[in-house]
Amino acid sequence: MVLGLRQNLPQFVLLVAVNALVGGMLGQERTVVPLLGKDVFGLTGYTAGLAFILVFGLAKAATNYVAGTWMDRFGRKPVLVAGWLVAIPVPLLLIWAPTWGWVIAANVLLGISQGMTWSTTVVMKIDLVGPARRGLAMGFNEAAGYAAVAVTALATGFIAQAHGLRPAPFFLGIAYAALGVGLSTLAVKETRGHARLEAAGHVARADGRHDHLHGGLTNWQVFTQTSFREPALSAASQAGLVNNLNDGLAWGVFPILFAGAGLSVSSIGILAAIYPAVWGLGQLVTGGLSDRVGRKWMIASGMILQAVALAVIAVVDSFALWALAAALLGAGTAMVYPTLLAAIGDVAHPAWRARAVGAYRLWRDAGFAAGALLAGIVADALGVRAAVWVVAALTALSGIVVAVRMYETHHRPTAGSTPAVSRTGGSNG
Numbered sequence: 001m002v003l004g005l006r007q008n009l010p011q012f013v014l015l016v017a018v019n020a021l022v023g024g025m026l027g028q029e030r031t032v033v034p035l036l037g038k039d040v041f042g043l044t045g046y047t048a049g050l051a052f053i054l055v056f057g058l059a060k061a062a063t064n065y066v067a068g069t070w071m072d073r074f075g076r077k078p079v080l081v082a083g084w085l086v087a088i089p090v091p092l093l094l095i096w097a098p099t100w101g102w103v104i105a106a107n108v109l110l111g112i113s114q115g116m117t118w119s120t121t122v123v124m125k126i127d128l129v130g131p132a133r134r135g136l137a138m139g140f141n142e143a144a145g146y147a148a149v150a151v152t153a154l155a156t157g158f159i160a161q162a163h164g165l166r167p168a169p170f171f172l173g174i175a176y177a178a179l180g181v182g183l184s185t186l187a188v189k190e191t192r193g194h195a196r197l198e199a200a201g202h203v204a205r206a207d208g209r210h211d212h213l214h215g216g217l218t219n220w221q222v223f224t225q226t227s228f229r230e231p232a233l234s235a236a237s238q239a240g241l242v243n244n245l246n247d248g249l250a251w252g253v254f255p256i257l258f259a260g261a262g263l264s265v266s267s268i269g270i271l272a273a274i275y276p277a278v279w280g281l282g283q284l285v286t287g288g289l290s291d292r293v294g295r296k297w298m299i300a301s302g303m304i305l306q307a308v309a310l311a312v313i314a315v316v317d318s319f320a321l322w323a324l325a326a327a328l329l330g331a332g333t334a335m336v337y338p339t340l341l342a343a344i345g346d347v348a349h350p351a352w353r354a355r356a357v358g359a360y361r362l363w364r365d366a367g368f369a370a371g372a373l374l375a376g377i378v379a380d381a382l383g384v385r386a387a388v389w390v391v392a393a394l395t396a397l398s399g400i401v402v403a404v405r406m407y408e409t410h411h412r413p414t415a416g417s418t419p420a421v422s423r424t425g426g427s428n429g
Contacts, residue, residue, distance in 0.1 A: 001193055003130030005137065008194075012128055012137070014187055016144045018080075019121040021180040023145030023280075025087055026114060027152025028173040030276070031269040032160050033094070033103065034255040040165060041100045046384070047376030050252040051100075054376075056107040056114075057248060057368025063115025064365055068123070068358020069219060076124050076354075077190045083116025084180040091173030095166055111365075117180070118145065119361055123354045126345050127191035130198060132291075134345045135410070138338035139287015146280030146337075150273040157269015199350035222352045226359035232347050233356065235406035236340045239299055240364030242398035243336055246306060248371025249391045250275055250329070254313070257384045261317060274323055278330025279337065287338035295343040296408045302335030303399030310392035314385045340364075346409035 005012060033052060037043040070079050086109055093106035125137040156169035163169075217225070226233045258268045290298050309329035316322060341357070348356035371391065378387040 001197055003128070003194055003198060005129045005133045008128040011189055011191070012125060012140075014183065015121050015124055015128075016140050018180060018183055018188065019118065019141055020144040020148040021176045021183075022114065022117045022121065023148030024152045024176040025090065025110065025173055025180075026145075027149035027276070028091065028156055028170055028176075029094075029107075029110070030149060030153035030251055031157040031255060031265070031272045032165055032169045034252055035160075035259065035265065035268075036094075036103065036165050037100060038256060038259070041103075043100065045376070046253070046256070046379035046387075047373070048100075049256070050248075050372040050376040052103050052107045053248050053252045053372035054369045055104055056111040057244070057365055057370070057372065059108045059111025060115040060368065061111075061362045061364075061366040063112045064119050064361035065223075065358045067116045067119045068355040068361075071120060071123055071192070071354040071358075072352070075190050075192045076120050076127070077184070077188055079116050080120040080124075080188060081181070081184045083113045083120065084177065084184050086116065087113035087177045087180065091170040091177065094170045094173070115361070115365070117184075119358060121145075122341060122361075123195075123357055124188075124191045126341075126353065126357075127194040127198075131346075133288075135291040135295075135338060135342040136288040138341040138345075139283040139285070139290075142287070142338045142341070143280045143283040146276045146283070148280070150275075150277035150280055153276065154269050154273035157266050157272065160269070161264065161266040195350050195353065217349075217352050219355060222348075222355040223359045226344070226348075226356045227363060230347065232343060232406050232409045233360070235402050236299070236343050237360050237363040239303060239336065239398050239402050240340050240360060241367040241370065242303070242395055243306070243333060243340075244364050244367030245371035245374065246310060246329075246367075246391045246395050247333070248368040249310075249375045249387065251368075252372055253375050253379060253384055253387060257313075257388075258322065260384070263319060267319060271319070271322055271326055274326040275330045275333075278327045279333040280330075282331055282334025283338045286334045287342065290339040290342055291410065294408045294410045295339050295346065296402065296406045298335050298339045299343070299406070300399045300403040302332045302339070303395055303402060305332030305335065307392045307396035307399065308332075310388055310395060314388035314392065343406075343409040346411065 037049040043049040067079055090106050090110045093102050097103050122141055125141050126134060129137040152172055159169045227237055228234050255268050258271055306329055309325045309332060312325035344356055344360045375387040378390050
């Protein structure tokens with residue numbers, strides 16, 4: 001058993017493909033479901049219409065946390081397979097839903113499934129590559145997932161334009177679920193042994209940071225360190241929450257904003273796809289770049305860029321300018337998303353890394369729920385554009401918190417301190 005990207009390339013590529021399918025399950029909703037609420041179920045209040053994102057975020061956040069514990073206890077693969085089994089009913093419920101309550105139920109299941117499957121693919125890639133290529137691994141993981149979100153959002157927009165909002169767009173979800181179950185069951189291999197191998201050869205930072213974060217922490221200690229106490233972990237957790245707060249806004253409010261300006265469903269689908277497309281593909285660059293230039297300032301500047309993009313969306317009123325702002329929002333998110341996960345991996349000890357990732361992802365995906373609730377309340381009271389302005393301000397504030405509280409987490413081993421990466425002393429690759 002060996003750590004490293006080259007040494008584990010077949011499994012790594014397979015896990016990239018599996019996470020693309022995970023992203024596709026989310027992408028089937030990005031264009032169509034907000035319009036279903038408005039046009040099929042006749043929802044008029046923003047708060048009520050965004051309830052599907054609220055329950056998705058709560059379910060995913062809670063599942064992220066327990067999934068980390070399950071991965072440490074039972075292994076990675078069983079959690080991955082179970083998550084895919086939970087996903088199977090989601091597209092069927094969306095196709096057959098006679099009331100909005102069925103859509104809410106589908107999103108509870110989708111949140112549980114995403115919490116199990118996406119968390120597991122993150123941890124499995126971190127397990128395989130070791131410390132030297134952690135940012136690159138997260139870049140590929142998140143790029144695959146969000147590129148699939150974008151492609152599926154675009155495809156469902158065109159399918160809905162041609163064939164209606166139901167059932168045709170959700171046939172893609174049925175195919176994704178079938179492939180996900182098959183690949184995860186038959187081809188994916190367990191990676192918990194790689195984490196144990198890294199833990200056995202774990203080398204402390206030369207500057208003495210997080211020496212106190214040894215391998216024997218309880219679940220509660222891991223949660224409190226990740227959430228509140230440890231500066232880098234807690235700064236990353238709040239940034240993740242705010243990042244997904246503005247993603248919840250983009251998912252639930254942007255299609256309605258664009259539709260109100262008279263755009264067609266296919267045009268809305270294009271705008272809904274630009275943001276995750278730039279986000280997804282950009283991570284192929286930003287994940288690896290953070291391995292070279294560090295984590296802190298990529299995260300802080302990415303949050304500020306997101307805030308600027310949201311402010312532009314709130315001001316302008318044309319397809320071209322919205323497309324430009326969506327691309328800027330995607331670029332800022334690409335700077336932040338894999339880098340936050342890499343920072344968590346930098347600080348967390350391999351023995352409790354899965355639980356730290358779970359705690360971080362709990363806060364991050366609680367942002368979906370917070371974004372849906374905040375955007376709905378503000379939009380109902382003051383209008384859609386006011387909701388965008390409020391989230392832009394919170395995003396800028398989050399970037400400032402990172403700049404002030406987070407230290408640089410990426411540690412380059414000094415000469416003579418190269419971590420052990422295999423039972424025979426191989427390199428990280």
